Amino acid sequence: MNVTVWNEYRHEKENATVQNIYPDGIHQTIAEFLQEEGHQVKTAILDEVEHGLTEEVLAETDVLIWWGHKAHDEVKEEIAERVKQRVLAGMGLIVLHSGHFSKVFKKLMGTTCDLKWREADDKERLWVADPSHPITAGLGEYIELEKEEMYGEHFDIPAPDEVVFISWFEGGEVFRSGTTFKRGNGKIFYFRPGHETYSTYHNREIQQVIKNAVNWVAGSNRARPVYGNAKPLEQIAEKG
Template sequence: MRVLVWNEGVHEANQHPANIGEYYPEGMHGAIAAGLRKFLPDDAEVSTATLADPEHGLSAEVLENTDVVLWWGHAAHDQVDDAVVERVKEHVLGGMGLLVLHSAHFSKIFRSLLGTTCSLAWRNEGEQELVWTVKPSHPIAEGIPHPIVIPKQEMYGELFDIPDPDDLIFISSFAGGEVFRSGVTFTRGRGRIFYFSPGDQEYPVYQQTEIQQVLANGVRWAAPEPGERVLPQVSNPPRQWLL
């Protein structure tokens, strides 16, 4: 299994918020990758890439050799090259898995694949989030406590402008009374997509074991089976018509 954790890296580069280096000394992508390595098989290959890398670390060669991409974005959605977004989209439609994390609900790739604004309500007061499992039979929910308790987190709330998901796995509740569809899946073409909202640059959410396990479960679920994936083609292949 070949997994790529993609992160803007903008907050880390700017040291904003000031505590991000304390919570994520190797960057959020480093923490997410380390958590995956704890729960995925030993032979899984987990690498990272950021916005500043050539082609954002998402070249055709890289994507052809990647089974699942995890995407974290927040402050630089508009800086992601449209050609790179289209390249990632083609690979998802061909069967590559995609996990969309937290503020990446506004990423170009997620909005393009879903076809809606993906807007939501939010408030950041560092309050407790409870992540409730509402589909325990789903593979992503396997072994996950009910609920996951996140001591401090940004509030995301409804209405979440997304199409009806294939699966609603997690719903979050907050101290202010809001609820949010925090774990949902979609299928686009041959590709499986999992959106999971917990995980903000201001709080050490990606250091929580339960969150790491959810992401690892999501990777296993989204990864294509051998022979299931079709790589993008430059042009349509010729057809052999039966006469």
């Protein structure tokens, strides 16, 4: 499987705490544990030409992973639209954490994707709400993270096709933190955890979820339906 991990890659260069946790960037950490699975993994970042997401790169990508936060506005409209169209054509998409406010995710959802948030070292516990879902394979009943940013309801998304995880936060909130959506021929998984100042993507269970999700969102080269003007398949009676 060809996986492309996209990262804004700004916090890591500007903030010592983040640099310490992800010295080569969040994208490299994610790429490494996906390579263990035997995937062909590329990375792409905001500051590359076309944000590293040329037509060629996207055409060869089965699953795109998206992490962005402080520079959503710097993502060019045409690149965001290109990614969206590629998802509709069948590429899998995993949107992580603050990617909820990315142009790509908002375009695909059609809503504000707004939510509550707090950076206060909340403990987070992600409960499995759909234990039959392949994305939960290998997990126990919940994943516990000692410290994370809080995201709280209401999360302004369309009713998800499936709610896979629901988070409990120490400060008193809840959040639908793992949700799936089909759009066109593409499958999408939104996964909440992953604030840049925490070591979340080094957590083995979080890695397991992302590994599972790569398999789940992966397209299967199914043919696009035929749209447009269509000849009748049955005879149509003449009318007055």
